[in-house]
Amino acid sequence: MSRVQGSTLPTGLRVEGEVGEAGESILTREALEFLGELHRRFGGQRRALLEERRRRQEEIDGGGSLRAPEETLEVRERAWEVAEAPEDLRRRNVEITGPVERKMIINALNSGADVFMADFEDAASPRWGNMVEGQRYLYDAIRGQIDYFDEGRQKQYRLNDEVATLMVRPRGWHLEEKHLLVEGEAIAASLFDFGLYFFHNAKELVNQGSGPYFYVPKLEDYREARLWNDVFLWSQDRLGLSSGTVRATVLIETIRAALQMEEILYELREHSAGLNAGRWDYIFSVIKTFRRSPRALMPDRSQVTMKVPFMKAYSDLLVKTCHKRGAHAIGGMAAFIPTGDEARNREAMAAVRRDKERESQAGFDGTWVAHPALVEVARGPFDEVLQGAEDQRENKRDDVEVGERELLNFHVPDGTITEEGMRRNINVGIQYIESWLRGRGAVALFDLMEDAATAEISRSQIWQWLHLKQARLEDGREIDMALYRRLVEEEMEVIAREMGSQEMERGRYQMARQIFDLVAAGEHFPEFFTVVAYDELG
DSSP: OEEOOGGGSOTTEEEOSEEOHHHHHHSOHHHHHHHHHHHHHHHHHHHHHHHHHHHHHHHHHTTOOOOOOGGGHHHHHSOOOOOOOOGGGSOOSEEEEEESOHHHHHHHHTSSOSEEEEESSTTSOOOHHHHHHHHHHHHHHHTTOOEEEETTTTEEEEOOSSOOEEEEEOOOTTOEEEEEEETTEEEEHHHHHHHHHHHHHHHHHHHTTOOOEEEEOOOOSHHHHHHHHHHHHHHHHHHTOOTTOOEEEEEEOSHHHHTTHHHHHHHTTTTEEEEEEOHHHHHHHHHHHTTTOGGGOOOOGGGOOTTSHHHHHHHHHHHHHHHHTTOOEEEEEEOBOOOSOHHHHHHHHHHHHHHHHHHHHHTOSEEEESSGGGHHHHHHHHHHHHTTOSOOTTOOOTTOOOOHHHHTOOOOTTOOOOHHHHHHHHHHHHHHHHHHHTTOOSEEETTEEEOHHHHHHHHHHHHHHHHOTTOBOTTSOBOOHHHHHHHHHHHHHHHHHHHOHHHHHHSOHHHHHHHHHHHHHSSSOOSOHHHHHGGGOO
């Protein structure tokens, strides 16, 4: 391993991380110059928008409310549509997602899904090596030169002749990449991920008849979408590509964004590829935004399904908004991972099918899965509804009447907080953070493929239950620090029995517990556990 030498770096840039072969081929002088320009042009706007997030949260904490922006009323009332989707993004009935790991990339592209979203965000642990090597794997995959040999199975993996359309999710605006400094400042992780991928691959993708396609996470405001649009416009011009070459699907996974869906589509309209219902992060956002308000007191997360009123309202509004503006509406994740238990698999597959039936009948144009074995299970309900069509954009959902009242009514009928729910949040939260610290961002826990949203929901619920006096277990017991501490000790013992002494010694379970304590039981509520834990990564 070596560091990028100062003499080869553009002026004002410093690479703090060590690089191997992948870094030497990806972190070229030209690519770093491009990243430096992105930071200098857009870094200040990003910081201002994050400060605006902080100010808005202070208003909510002080008793303020949320509403659709008054200044964008004309956008909501005027007739307009987003640009038509490019050929290879017109059928998106099943999309598979996963981290930017070599084997995962091959399996996902070969899975039979219409789209593969390669994830630098919630399904990836942002270790420097993971981020740089992931860029190299995608570079190779786009050029058909990626392979993988599994020593344990003695099996060779290569790409098929026909593969899924590739999309990439960079990290959100709130994160930084500490290993690349521009004028002494860490570059935005979103600009790092987007910039490297775009610089190395945009022209090659266009030459292949495709394009640089992205998923944009965790937006909270239409002005944050506008910033992405400015980044797209400048980057296309810088590389001599036509405006509209970039296409981006925005994940509506914050409550503020749910109140600004039309505005977000409008800001990205020539670059828009639709919206996605990011259900788990959405629940986390509701808790985070209204964390001090009893109105958003949530029961066990297993009870907050897409059928509860505020989640159904959000889902239906997303479909209606997308189809009104000519955009694709993509549904949520089926996270089940097949196991050796055939009875359990049959039960889970039936549940996945029911969920996809709900989405297809609600008008969604496609959906997400986390494992190749779910691709055909998810496709069936969409085939039945579509009857050979590519999408359901003609279904305008005129029956949907959803406004601020429905979106902000967070009551969950018959919802309860249980000790088992607390235990599951603690167990899953600690185990996920431990895996994340060791460099794994997609983790199989209790037969589900979990990502960072899992830990965020788990810890935010614990924080909310500990800090709202209205929170009680279903049997009437108070949720206090004594109960929390006891359950943490007992769940750490459960994890130790399951993992074994050697794994507990090799792992980072005590550090994970400390981080979980800080973000779940501290006096203040950190916006994201990933920001708190980032410095503990290698």
